[in-house]
Each structure stands twice: as structure tokens, then as C-alpha cells.
Amino acid sequence: MSAVESIEAAAVRAGSRNVLPAGRMLSTRFLRSELRLVFGRLRNQIALAVMALVPILIGIAVKVSSPSGNDGPQFFNQITQNGVFVSFATLTVALPVFIPLALSVVAGDGLAGEASAGTLRYLLLVPVGRTRLLAVKYAVIVAYAFALAVLVAGIGLITGLALFGGGDATTLSGTTISFGVAIWRLFLTCLYVTAMLAAVAALGLFVSTLVESAVVAMGVTAGTVIVAQVLDQIPQLHTIAPYLANHYWTNFGDLLREPIMTGGIVRGLLVTLAYVGIFGSLAWARFTSKDVSS
Numbered sequence: 001m002s003a004v005e006s007i008e009a010a011a012v013r014a015g016s017r018n019v020l021p022a023g024r025m026l027s028t029r030f031l032r033s034e035l036r037l038v039f040g041r042l043r044n045q046i047a048l049a050v051m052a053l054v055p056i057l058i059g060i061a062v063k064v065s066s067p068s069g070n071d072g073p074q075f076f077n078q079i080t081q082n083g084v085f086v087s088f089a090t091l092t093v094a095l096p097v098f099i100p101l102a103l104s105v106v107a108g109d110g111l112a113g114e115a116s117a118g119t120l121r122y123l124l125l126v127p128v129g130r131t132r133l134l135a136v137k138y139a140v141i142v143a144y145a146f147a148l149a150v151l152v153a154g155i156g157l158i159t160g161l162a163l164f165g166g167g168d169a170t171t172l173s174g175t176t177i178s179f180g181v182a183i184w185r186l187f188l189t190c191l192y193v194t195a196m197l198a199a200v201a202a203l204g205l206f207v208s209t210l211v212e213s214a215v216v217a218m219g220v221t222a223g224t225v226i227v228a229q230v231l232d233q234i235p236q237l238h239t240i241a242p243y244l245a246n247h248y249w250t251n252f253g254d255l256l257r258e259p260i261m262t263g264g265i266v267r268g269l270l271v272t273l274a275y276v277g278i279f280g281s282l283a284w285a286r287f288t289s290k291d292v293s294s
Helices: 003-013 019-040 042-065 085-094 098-117 120-125 130-164 179-210 214-233 245-256 263-289
Strands: none
Touching: 019 042, 019 130, 042 085, 042 098, 042 130, 085 098, 085 130, 085 179, 085 245, 098 130, 098 179, 098 214, 130 179, 130 263, 179 214, 179 245, 179 263, 214 245, 245 263
């Protein structure tokens, strides 16, 4: 059954006078439908496949070159000691640009894609309200962000264990933690990365409410991320860096210290929460007052 057919069928069922149960059923069905739509779309699957190749390439490159010393990005020097660090190193490399770009495609397509395809008005026929529609779209985008983080970390872990083995891991503080604790902190890293990407999701969804072209929404979202990264790297603009959400993206490194340093992580979460609140509010204000004609 197509997405439009699912929507129309749900709308017919919602015609029942038993409004509350129908609303609960509809919201669950709509969420599952959106998840299938996003994760079943070919371009999104290709993006996941490409991201899955990154940790494999990094692991092979380190295996061949066997780097030593203190040069190179964070975590790269620990890879040969424990394969779990392939996951952390890959997230360090992919998070600033590659993962946000993949997420920008999904976020920008959220509402603009429906508008350009002429299916947005069908979605609004379902009596769930625009606020719930917006919330479901946002939840699915964040779910895709989590999938990106877990995929990169998971493939990195498998690659690292295959090439370098596992065992106890040495933290950035020089202490040793068990392999199980290292895996737990890798999972916490995935949650932190997802939280950071929530700001990109909110931005993309807001842009998606402004235009009816998915390509334009994707481009604006991705372009904004790139500009923010450039601004964060300019020393003369260091005064604005703490106010940029991307400034805290790689603070997950503090999870690999003993004890865990929470200061930078908490600041990153608070700044990201502010961005989510701002862009989420703007998206809600725009979408709930928007005249949808397509």
C-alpha cells in the first residue's frame, strides 16, 4: 500500500465517532508509515550504505599505515591498541560534515518533499492536527539521525575488532576500563551524537516549511551546516563559537575520560536544546499558519 493510500485509508477509519481510540491508532500508524517511507527510500538507504563504508576504510587505512605518535585526529592513535576506537575515530571524522549532510537530505525532504509531490494536502486530511504531523516528521528525522550514529559506530566496532581485537581500553585520561564499559560509553556517544544532530533536524524541518522544493530545503540545510563549521574554525570569531551548536559536537570525547567529564557535554546539550526550541518553534509557527495548496 502506498503512503497516499495509507493516509486515505486512515482518514476513512478516522470518520468513526470514537475519536480518541482512532486518534491513538492513527498516530501510531502514521509514525510507522513515516518510518517505512524514510528508511525505505532508496537515496536514504544509499546514504546509510556510504556512511557504513567510512569506518571500514578508516580501519583498513590504519591497519596498513600503522600510525604512531601523537599526531592526527583524536582517537586515531588508540585504534591499534583496541578496535573499539575505530568507532570513536570514525565519528570524529564523519560528524562535522558527512553525517549532517546525510541528515540534511532527510530533514529538508520532511515537508517540502510532500509539498513538491502534492501529497501534503492529503496528509492534512487526516484529523491529527498540524502540530502532531510536525512532531511525527521531526521524530522520524531524529530516528534517522540515531540510525546514522549507530550504524557508523556499529560497523566501526565490527571492523575494529576484526582488524585490531578488543579487550580493556585505555581512556584519554590514561586509565584502563573494561571492554564492556567501553561499549557502554560508545552507546552513550551514539545518544550524544543523536542529541547534537537534533538541532540539524529542527533546522531542516523549519526550512522545509518555508519552501516547496525538497532540493532547495536540502541545500539550505546542508549549506547552513557547512557555514557554521567554517565559522567555528575561524580564530577571529572565537567569541561566537560557544553559541554555535556544532562547536560541541565532538565533545563526546569526554565520555572516554575517567571519570567522565560532563561540563562540555552538558553545555553542548543545553545549546542544542536552545536551537531545537528556536527552530522547532519557528517551524510550528510557520506550518500551523501556512496555506497549503499542494
